[in-house]
Structures are given as C-alpha cells and as structure tokens.
Amino acid sequence: MRSSDDLDSVLKRFRPAGPPEGLRARVVAAAGVAQAVRPAPAIAEWLPAAAAVLLVVLFHWLAANERQQIESHVIPVAPIDHAAALLAEFHE
Amino acid sequence: MPHRADIGRLYDQCGAALYRYALMILADTSAAADAVHDVFVAVLRRRVALDHPEHYLRRAVRNECYSVLRRRKTETPAAVAAPSGTGGPLIEPVGSDDPDLRIAIERALGELPAEQREVVHLKAFEGMTFQEIADATGESINTVASRYRYAMEKMRAQLG
Numbered sequence: 001m002r003s004s005d006d007l008d009s010v011l012k013r014f015r016p017a018g019p020p021e022g023l024r025a026r027v028v029a030a031a032g033v034a035q036a037v038r039p040a041p042a043i044a045e046w047l048p049a050a051a052a053v054l055l056v057v058l059f060h061w062l063a064a065n066e067r068q069q070i071e072s073h074v075i076p077v078a079p080i081d082h083a084a085a086l087l088a089e090f091h092e
Numbered sequence: 093m094p095h096r097a098d099i100g101r102l103y104d105q106c107g108a109a110l111y112r113y114a115l116m117i118l119a120d121t122s123a124a125a126d127a128v129h130d131v132f133v134a135v136l137r138r139r140v141a142l143d144h145p146e147h148y149l150r151r152a153v154r155n156e157c158y159s160v161l162r163r164r165k166t167e168t169p170a171a172v173a174a175p176s177g178t179g180g181p182l183i184e185p186v187g188s189d190d191p192d193l194r195i196a197i198e199r200a201l202g203e204l205p206a207e208q209r210e211v212v213h214l215k216a217f218e219g220m221t222f223q224e225i226a227d228a229t230g231e232s233i234n235t236v237a238s239r240y241r242y243a244m245e246k247m248r249a250q251l252g
Contacts, residue, residue, distance in 0.1 A: 019111035
C-alpha cells in the first residue's frame, strides 16, 4: 500500500457489515414493551403548572382581601356631578 | 413523541447506518446491535420530539458506544487493548469479494483505537468531509484530520 489514496480506494471496495436479521424485530418489540410499561407522568412534570395555578389563586385572594380592607376604611361619598347640581340649585 | 410504528419507520430509515456506525466504533457486532437497540428504546422512554432524528440518533449511538467502551475499560482493561473480533464480520465487499484483502483490512481496522476507526468510517465509508466529521463528533477539524492520518499510516503499515 503506497499512499493514503491507494488505501482510500481499497477501502471503497468494502463497507461496514449490515445489521443482523433480527435487530429490527428486536427494536420494534422492545419499543412496544417500553411504550406499554411507560410510567405515568411524574409529579415533577406537573409541578410548574400546579405552582402557577397556586400563585394565581393566592394573588387573587390577597387582592380581594386588600380591596375589602380599603373599602372598609373609605366613607362613601356622593358622586361629584350630584353634589354640583345640588350646589347650583342652592345658588339659584 | 414517537410511537411503536414510528420506531419501525425510523429504524427502516436509519437503523442500518446507525448499526454500521456503532459497529465501526465498537468493532463488536453484538455490542453494536445492543447499542442501536438501547438507543431506540431510550428514544421512546425519554419521549423526545425528534425534529432531526438522524442527527439525534447518530449522536445518541455515538454516546452509547463510547459509554460502552468506558464501561469496558473500567471493568476489564485487557479487553480494550485486545481487538474484540467477536460475532460476525466487520466489513463486507461492495462488489466482488477478495477474502484475503477483506480479512487483512478487517484485522487492520480492529487494531485501531475506536476514535480513529470512527473517523475512517465517516471519511472512507460514509464519504463525509473533515468539516462534517468535526461537526458530527464535536471535535476540532485538526483532531479529526490527525486521527485519519494516523489511522491510515497504521493501516498502511499493517497491510504492507
């Protein structure tokens, strides 16, 4: 063998051997088993979604609570248009 | 997510090429078959979406093969040094057969380290460029070219 080119051309007369006959059937059968015994989705997969829902509920509850507290401290007043109309009547 | 039928289709599409790749890294027919089998099963178990299945599977097979070699190294260091030669033939003729030459090349390939055999496979048998091999293996183009040169020198010396 004189050069890499010679060896290259010799190698081109061959190729790696192909897969054994039963490999496809083995792969497909194992794939079927793997699919059949696939475990239910782990809790970890649902954790981000559950945490997001929990946060939404928590913030909604906090906001509602805060709104209720503010409303309890504020004295309701008559609308400004109504007050203006009353004053106008008084002046007349 | 691939299903059983998809796995069959995927195997028809690239199973043989993946087996050949694994065989050239491991130089062991049964270990190559196991590696390909394990990768296909792992694809289903991990439920990965395969946009480019060939690239993903090639990389997965490569990782699996080198894991096998690492395990062998820690379990039985002598088994790595010796050419395995287990199972069937490593190579087959494309046209007319020259059994003596085939056996000599097979022996020379078996003597190479896995990394060099891998580069020979990708360059000589799959016709990839050094740049493509570098991209596929994650090695630098210089490393890939050096491995090929060393492999060719060793094989030439062996073949005489």
